[in-house]
Amino acid sequence: MIFEKVLNKWILFFLFLIPVLGFIFEEYYYITLTTKVVILGIAGIGLNLALGYCGLISFGHAAFFGLGGYVTGIISYHAMNSELIFSWPFIVSGSSDMLVIWPIAILSSAFLALIIGLLSLRTTGVYFIMITLAFAQMLYFFAISWPSYGGEDGLSIYMRNSLPFVDTMDPLTFYFICLFWLLVVIFISAKLINSSFGMAFQAIKQNEERVKSVGIETFKVKLLVFVISGTITGLAGSLYTDLNRFISPSVLNWQMSGEIMVFVILGGIARLYGPLVGAAFFIVLEQTLGSYTENWQFWLGLILILEILYVRSGILSLFEKKLKYEK
């Protein structure tokens, strides 16, 4: 039983240890799995800002994850077959450089989050949950019926996008690229949460009316949190495309939104490292149960229901030593 801060250090330690062990023992599969955990963890940390800290229950974060993924896929697809993305009003060609792709993926996710946020944040409660879900579904159906980029079959990119000086096709290198982003995202989130802006959005979760009454424009605060949250999830989507070298509409599906939400809840809501632990637990469960039974989702469902009905504060809380004044 230990405190959260110590626990977080252990998590980071394992994030360095496991892939290095995988490399030494030439078990590359484990590196890929850990990469997946890191990427999905980033997506979850993004959602956690809105959902965990600000109380914005977005059931549509797959939209940002998918958009980040599709932007990455489309840009590198055009670089591969050297067609222009569009030639009017100005010429834009594809690229396979991560340094070009990341900013575009990040900006487009931010823009999408701004639009969805502007519309959805007019509503609250159940309406907000459903409207964010509906926007994500809208993109999902668009991706399915838009034939240029594979439609329902998805889009393959044969080579992982590149970075100067390193070989991104090497699993360990790519892993450390993702880990780098994870650390950046954790750093930014921690700074945000402890800033005055962070105090404002965490206060909104508790009582929006009171925050309004001290003169804070809560709509703007919520919108900004939503945009930051969507942007981080979009970045994860971009990395995910590069990991799989494939993107399909299924990452835009509502189940993806549900899964990202599950990472947040499983790990422990409004905990910085919670989504990462949730994603790790999810992947481990998928791998171990999946090797015994095809119906592993049945057991996942059961575990989730038990978690929500009885544990309630996530996996991390099971390891955590309670302070005396907390009960």
Add this chain to the structure above:
Amino acid sequence: MTSILFFEQLLNGMQFGTMLFLMSAGLTLIFGVMGLINLAHGSFYMIGAFSAALIASLTGSFWLALLASLSGAAIAGVLIEIIIIRRLYRRDHLDQVLATFALILLLSEGVRWCFGAFPLYLDIPKNLNGTLPILDDIIYSKYRLFIIFMGLLIAIGLYILIAKTRLGIRIRAGQNDRQMISALGVDISKLYTIVFALGASLAGLAGAMIGAIQSVEVGMGEPILILAFVVIVIGGIGSIKGAFIGSILVGVTDTIGRIFLPEILKAFMEPASATSVGSSIGSMLIYILMALILIIKPSGLFGKT
């Protein structure tokens, strides 16, 4: 030619809309009375369809199968309400969303376990097979007309149930003030179970009726569930009237939009790109409709502000 096509598509939209109504009526009732977001509502649609397919294969009777879909989904509804859902009423929306999301996984995999991964088929009864001439030169599928008829019948039945019966009074009272009616001596937890089972059985019936024209398979409930969410957001959460109008609106817009948008766009652009752009936008049309309505009226057409 076009007017015939239009009329046919209008009927298709009506048929789709009335089935959406069966789904969204239960969803909106459950939310209105118990304050529960039930993502697992699509699972009852699936359970209804599978119960119907099972009974149809055992007895060969479509009508018994319809009965089985109602009762199968209702029984599942009662059991699940008592074991799990009941504990969620006091929780916040997030817990409800996650628990019912988990329930979808559980029920979908459970059904896959029992029935296997292959789709089942449910046959339309002989006397509903074939077409019926409606106006001079318009012929339309008897079965689809039957679906519209059933949908309207149930809408009227629900109206009578809610507006005229003692149970209806309790349901409406529950929507207005839960604590007060339990203080007045109404057995609230029994009322909740009844409302949940009613919603589940309507979804089950819809699943069986649609299962006969499509296929009965795991995961069939979720696409229509999300449309039902769009419907109740448009109609106003908690309002049966809103659910009815929203369902027809969504059903007709979706069907007509998918067919006619590419045609309309062909007037402005070359045919190939008109088809792809038209079908893409057509599939997004109801979501655009929803966004527009929420911009004008954030609580839906008939929602309480």
